[in-house]
Amino acid sequence: MNAEFMQAFEQLGKEKGIAPEVLFDAVEAALISAYKRNFGAVQNVRVSLDRMTGEIHVFARKTVVEEVNDARLEIELLEARKSDVRYEVEDVVEIEVTPKDFGRIAAQTAKQVVVQRIREAERGIIYEEFSNRESDILTGIVQRIEQKNVYIDLGKAEAILAPSEQIPGEVYKHGERVKSYIIEVKKTTKGPQILVSRTHPGLLKRLFELEVPEIHDGVVEIKSVAREPGARSKIAVYSRDENVDPVGSCVGHKGVRVQAIVNELRGEKIDIVKWNTDPAKYIANALSPAKVVNVEVNEVEKISQVIVPDYQLSLAIGKEGQNARLAAKLTGWKIDIKSESQARTEG
Missing domain, CATH: 3.30.300.20 (K homology (KH) domain)
Structure with missing residues (x-):
């Protein structure tokens, strides 16, 4: 691997938010496996990858012994002292064993490692992004329906709307835009698994927060939500400003605000009531x-x-x-x- 390859390697790591040293260490570990797979499974080896030039050196690590039982793992004391008289029994000697055509295998291995690590990093970034949005609302497009699970495309990721989280009687069509509430984000080997709900009381609360500026601004507060999804809901609201009617704010002019939420919930009836300390x-x-x-x-x-x-x-x-x-x-x-x-x- 040449210097340009190494620079591209480092730049790519920075762009994807992966520390270059993490990538280099991963490549060295992968190269050890590649060497053992192709040239000697039993040998104990160390791979050195020059961070500047991209040069690769493979060293066989052998333990110094009085009498050799396995030449692949051991070296006799007299033999070891030919290169350095200071060697003692149980020291480890490193002998370069870099194969002539190892560069081709190394480049291929490095590419695979980089692709894998970048994929892992991207999954990590997506996980962080969505785990920070638990209890939030999002809009996605219905991608497919399998075994009653509805899979919703969120752009960077995919959400799962399980049967238990679907509004009774609601029909989901491919390509349809749908709002849902994030109840949990799990880390899996295939990337983050985002579980969403259409029945959670939090969905109703967040819809009102999006639709009613007075709630978003903190003037009107939602004190409680009770919901029977697809049928009827009740929401209790309170105003911190006596000049602002909390129920009127949520209903909107000619009922336009609450109607938008009713439409989103496919006709679910919503009672907006005034909260009271009494x-x-x-x-x-x-x-x-x-x-x-x-x-x-x-x-x-x-x-x-x-x-x-x-x-x-x-x-x-x-x-x-x-x-x-x-x-x-x-x-x-x-x-x-x-x-x-x-x-x-x-x-």
Whole structure:
């Protein structure tokens, strides 16, 4: 290998963010394997690669002994002292054994090592990039669907949307752009494995952060999210500025902001409720769109008794208990709902 080759070698390492010395060490290790494979599997050898000129020298390392049992690994003391009288038994003598045509093998080996190391480095860079984006949202293109797993092309990498992370009933088409939420990035021998979700509550939160400037700027804060993917979600918001309506900010003019998120989630209904430090008011808000007459709370056990007008009972509970279930998940309180007539009967 000539000096130009070595310069290109070093430059390539720098461009790809690999320390040149790491590449040189890797090439030397690979050259030892290449030599043993082609010229002598048993020999103990050292390969020296000149960092400036690219010259390669192979040295057989032999232990100095009184009597030789294996000439490939040992050298007699008298023989060793012919080159240097200071050698003693158990010293190691290095004898150059560089084959004439080793340069061709060396160049081929070096190329393979460089390609492999660059590939590893690039995988490492991609892993770092995406592992730093866990709990973030990204947009990709549906590449293929295999065994119900959806593979999403992210440009530099590929994400996997597992069946358990897909919105029930959602159909994914090849070439379609889709937003998803990074739940985990794993390191594998084939590069980073990026696991994404369409069902995670974090996706809803991040969509609102992207769509609502007041949330992005920190004026409006998302306090809690409860979600039943593909069906309905509730999100509790709070404003740090009393002049800013947190619910209105999230809904947007003529509902344009929330509608963009509903469209992204293929029609999932979203209730935006106002968070409150008072648990009774917060629970009443969380049961939206139902109107609430009264809320009694047991702060020790975090249980609430909610009374609603008779005609609002089915709305408050929701289809198959969904509204009450989401409100409980959103607030962290157990919610017992009764109509006014039920309350009077029991009272």
